[in-house]
Amino acid sequence: MKKIKVIAYYELLKNIRDIKMLLILILSPIILIFILGNSLDSFLTASYVEPPLVGYVNLDKGNMSHTFNVFLQQDEISELIEIRNFSTKEEATNAIEEGIISSMIFIDDNYSSQLQDEEETEIEILGKENRTYVAAIVNNYVNTYNLNASIIENDFIPIEDGERYTIERGLINSKESYPKSIDYYAVQTLLQFLLLCSIFGVSIVMRDYQKGLSVRIKSLPVHKHEFIIGRLIGSIMYSFIAAIIIIIFSKYVYNANWNGNPLLIYFTILLFVVISNGLGVLLGSFTNNYTSSFGILALLAVVLPASVGAFSPKTLVKPISFIAPNRYALNIIFGTIYDYPKRLIMNGFIGLFIMLIIVYAMIIFFEGRRKYENI
Amino acid sequence: MTFVIIDYGKMSLVLAINSLYTNNVKNKRGENMIVQVRSIVKRYGNVLANDHLSLELHSGEILGLLGPNGAGKTTFLNALLGNTSIESGEIKVFGKDIEKFALKIKKDVGVVPQDLAIYEDLTAIENVTFFGELYGLSGKDLKIKVKESLEFTNLYERRNEFPKKFSGGMKRRLNIACSIVHRPKLILFDEPTVGVDPQSRNHILQAIKTLNKEGSTIIYTSHYMEEVEEICSRIVIIDKGKVIANGTISELESFIMDEQIINIQINHVNYNIVEKIKKIYGVKDCHIKNQVLTIISKYGVQNITQILNNLNQENCKIININMEKAHLEDLFLTLTGRTLRD
Known part of the structure; x- marks a missing residue:
C-alpha cells in the first residue's frame, strides 16, 4: 500500500509539471468553452448600442409560448431588446411603417398545438431594421429548446403526445431557468476533455517511451498491479484536479451555471475520470500499441461526445450514445442543475456504475493474462 | 588448478581457472555465490537469444560480459532479474530461485540500464528519493542514503535541478545514483558508457570500482574490450547467446599471446x-x-x-x-x- 501511495504521488507530480499536458487538458477546454459558449453572445454584444424597441405579437393561447414570454422577460434579454406588446400582426406592422418599432416577433395561434403534435413550428421575425439582431436572440431560445429536447430524447423517455410538453415545462419553467450556450458547453466540453484523460491510462500499461525506464521499473521490487494501481490513482487525481479547475474557472470567469448539488457534480466527475482513465488502461492492454490506442482514442473523443450533442443537438451518431459515459454524466450534472426528474439522475448513476464495472473487470481480465515483460 | 574447455564451432578455448575461483564454485552452502545460471534457453521467435547459457558469479567480483550487439547480453540480464521468462534452465541469485523469489531478490539488486532511466519532470533528488522509496527505504534512512548517492555521483550540489538541465554525463551519473540508493549487493551495469564523453566515461568506471570496493558485486556488460580490461576481474564473452570464453584477463590473454x-x-x-x-x-x-x-x-x-x-x-x-x-x-x-x- 505504501508503494502504491508513493507511485501515485510521483505520478501526480510528474503530470502537474507536464506543461504540454496542462495546456491540452486545462487550457484547451477553457478556451473552447469560451469560443463555443460565447460565439453567439459576442455577436449580440458587438451589435449592441442601445436596446431597440421590438414589437411582440403572441396569438398563441397555449402554454408552450409561455416559456418564450418568460425568456423575453429575463433581465439579460430586456437589456438587449425592449419589448412592446401588440395584439395583432397588422397593428405591429403599422408601428414598423411609422418607425415606432424597428422590427417585430410574431407567434402564430397554432404554435403550442404544433409543438405538442411534435411538428415544426416557427417564431417569425419581421421588420426593416435589427432583424438579424433580434433573430439571434430568438435563435438562442430556439437552440436552447432544441438542446433540452435532445437531452431528453437521449434518455429514451418515451415521447408520446403531450409528454414532451410536460418535460419541457419541467425543465424550463419550474425554475424558470434554462441552460445558456455557455452553461451547456461548459459541461459538454469538460466531459469531452475528461474523456481524453484516457491518454494517461494508455501510457500506464504501455512500454515507457524511455526504454530505460521500462527496464528500471521492471527491476524494482514492486508488483505489476501495484505499479498500475499507483499510476492510475495519480492520473485520476490529476484529471479530477483539472476538472475542478475548469469548473471553477468557467463558473467564476464565464458565469457558467454549475449551481446544482456540488457533491453530486464532483462525485459524478470523479466517477467519470475513473472510467475514462480505466478506458485508456483497457485500450492499452488490448492493443499494446501507442499509435493504435491514440488513434482509437481520438476517434472516441469525437464520436462519443458527438453522440450526446457536444457539438450539435442534432446528430447522426445518437444511436451509439448508450456506450458514451458522457451521456450518463450529463444526465446527473444537468439533472442536478436544472431539476431533471430524479429517475433520470438515478439512470445516470446506474449507467456510470455499469460502465465502471465493465471497464475494470475487463482490465483485470486482460492485464492478468499479460506478461510483465510486455509492459 | 582446473582447466575448463569451451567449445565454439571448430575452435576450442582452454582456460585455466584459478584455485580461489574453483574453491568458491565448490562451496556447497553457496555462501559466496551471488549468481548461478545453468543452461538457460530464451528464444524470441526463431532467434535464440540465450542458447544453453551457463554462468557463475561470486561475491566481490566485477564480471565483464562482453559481446557484439545482439549477442544476448541484455536478454541474459533481464532473465537474471526474472523480467523475461526462460524456456529452460535455472537461475539462482543469492542462492534463491529467481522465479520464486523475484521480489525479494530485486530488493538487493541495482540495475543501471543502457538507456537513461530517469524522469525529466522530477528533480535529481526526487528521482533518487522515488526509486529509494520503491526499494523499501523510508524516513531518516531514506534521506541519508539519498544524500550519499547524490554525493557519490557528485550531484548533491545540483539536487534540486531538473535533469533536462543536465549534461549527458550528469544524466548518466543520476542514472547510477537511482540504481545504488538502496546499497545493492549486486549491481548490473548494461553498457552504461554508450554515447558518453571520455571524462564522464572515466568517472563512471571509477565509480564502479569504488562501489565494488565498498562491497557490491558487479556485472558489467559492454562491447568495448578496453573498458572491461580496465575494471573487470573476470571476463565472459558471449556470442549468439552462447558463452564462448570465460576467464580472467591474463587467462584470456594467454590464449592469444602466440598470435599476430x-x-x-x-x-x-x-x-x-x-x-x-x-x-x-x-x-x-x-x-x-x-x-x-x-x-x-x-x-x-x-x-x-x-x-x-x-x-x-x-x-x-x-x-x-x-x-x-x-x-x-x-x-x-x-x-x-x-x-x-x-
Missing part, C-alpha cells in the same frame, strides 16, 4: 586470395572486409613474404600493410572471425 594480426589493404577484392592465404603455414584464419585482408597468424612464423607473393600472383596492389601482436580485443576476432563492433 596482419592487416593488408588491397586495391581490389579477390575472394580466391582468402582461400590461398589460409593454406599458408602459420596462418590460422583470414577474412576480408572493405578491401582489407585481416590475417591471424601464429606469432614468430616468417610467412609474410609468402602472403605478399600470393597477393602479387593475383594482381592485387598493396595500398597499406600493418602487423601487430594480438590484443585481448582480437580474441573475439580469433574466436568468431568477426570484430566486437561489427
Whole structure:
C-alpha cells in the first residue's frame, strides 16, 4: 500500500509539471468553452448600442409560448431588446411603417398545438431594421429548446403526445431557468476533455517511451498491479484536479451555471475520470500499441461526445450514445442543475456504475493474462 | 588448478581457472555465490537469444560480459532479474530461485540500464528519493542514503535541478545514483558508457570500482574490450547467446599471446586470395572486409613474404600493410572471425 501511495504521488507530480499536458487538458477546454459558449453572445454584444424597441405579437393561447414570454422577460434579454406588446400582426406592422418599432416577433395561434403534435413550428421575425439582431436572440431560445429536447430524447423517455410538453415545462419553467450556450458547453466540453484523460491510462500499461525506464521499473521490487494501481490513482487525481479547475474557472470567469448539488457534480466527475482513465488502461492492454490506442482514442473523443450533442443537438451518431459515459454524466450534472426528474439522475448513476464495472473487470481480465515483460 | 574447455564451432578455448575461483564454485552452502545460471534457453521467435547459457558469479567480483550487439547480453540480464521468462534452465541469485523469489531478490539488486532511466519532470533528488522509496527505504534512512548517492555521483550540489538541465554525463551519473540508493549487493551495469564523453566515461568506471570496493558485486556488460580490461576481474564473452570464453584477463590473454594480426589493404577484392592465404603455414584464419585482408597468424612464423607473393600472383596492389601482436580485443576476432563492433 505504501508503494502504491508513493507511485501515485510521483505520478501526480510528474503530470502537474507536464506543461504540454496542462495546456491540452486545462487550457484547451477553457478556451473552447469560451469560443463555443460565447460565439453567439459576442455577436449580440458587438451589435449592441442601445436596446431597440421590438414589437411582440403572441396569438398563441397555449402554454408552450409561455416559456418564450418568460425568456423575453429575463433581465439579460430586456437589456438587449425592449419589448412592446401588440395584439395583432397588422397593428405591429403599422408601428414598423411609422418607425415606432424597428422590427417585430410574431407567434402564430397554432404554435403550442404544433409543438405538442411534435411538428415544426416557427417564431417569425419581421421588420426593416435589427432583424438579424433580434433573430439571434430568438435563435438562442430556439437552440436552447432544441438542446433540452435532445437531452431528453437521449434518455429514451418515451415521447408520446403531450409528454414532451410536460418535460419541457419541467425543465424550463419550474425554475424558470434554462441552460445558456455557455452553461451547456461548459459541461459538454469538460466531459469531452475528461474523456481524453484516457491518454494517461494508455501510457500506464504501455512500454515507457524511455526504454530505460521500462527496464528500471521492471527491476524494482514492486508488483505489476501495484505499479498500475499507483499510476492510475495519480492520473485520476490529476484529471479530477483539472476538472475542478475548469469548473471553477468557467463558473467564476464565464458565469457558467454549475449551481446544482456540488457533491453530486464532483462525485459524478470523479466517477467519470475513473472510467475514462480505466478506458485508456483497457485500450492499452488490448492493443499494446501507442499509435493504435491514440488513434482509437481520438476517434472516441469525437464520436462519443458527438453522440450526446457536444457539438450539435442534432446528430447522426445518437444511436451509439448508450456506450458514451458522457451521456450518463450529463444526465446527473444537468439533472442536478436544472431539476431533471430524479429517475433520470438515478439512470445516470446506474449507467456510470455499469460502465465502471465493465471497464475494470475487463482490465483485470486482460492485464492478468499479460506478461510483465510486455509492459 | 582446473582447466575448463569451451567449445565454439571448430575452435576450442582452454582456460585455466584459478584455485580461489574453483574453491568458491565448490562451496556447497553457496555462501559466496551471488549468481548461478545453468543452461538457460530464451528464444524470441526463431532467434535464440540465450542458447544453453551457463554462468557463475561470486561475491566481490566485477564480471565483464562482453559481446557484439545482439549477442544476448541484455536478454541474459533481464532473465537474471526474472523480467523475461526462460524456456529452460535455472537461475539462482543469492542462492534463491529467481522465479520464486523475484521480489525479494530485486530488493538487493541495482540495475543501471543502457538507456537513461530517469524522469525529466522530477528533480535529481526526487528521482533518487522515488526509486529509494520503491526499494523499501523510508524516513531518516531514506534521506541519508539519498544524500550519499547524490554525493557519490557528485550531484548533491545540483539536487534540486531538473535533469533536462543536465549534461549527458550528469544524466548518466543520476542514472547510477537511482540504481545504488538502496546499497545493492549486486549491481548490473548494461553498457552504461554508450554515447558518453571520455571524462564522464572515466568517472563512471571509477565509480564502479569504488562501489565494488565498498562491497557490491558487479556485472558489467559492454562491447568495448578496453573498458572491461580496465575494471573487470573476470571476463565472459558471449556470442549468439552462447558463452564462448570465460576467464580472467591474463587467462584470456594467454590464449592469444602466440598470435599476430596482419592487416593488408588491397586495391581490389579477390575472394580466391582468402582461400590461398589460409593454406599458408602459420596462418590460422583470414577474412576480408572493405578491401582489407585481416590475417591471424601464429606469432614468430616468417610467412609474410609468402602472403605478399600470393597477393602479387593475383594482381592485387598493396595500398597499406600493418602487423601487430594480438590484443585481448582480437580474441573475439580469433574466436568468431568477426570484430566486437561489427
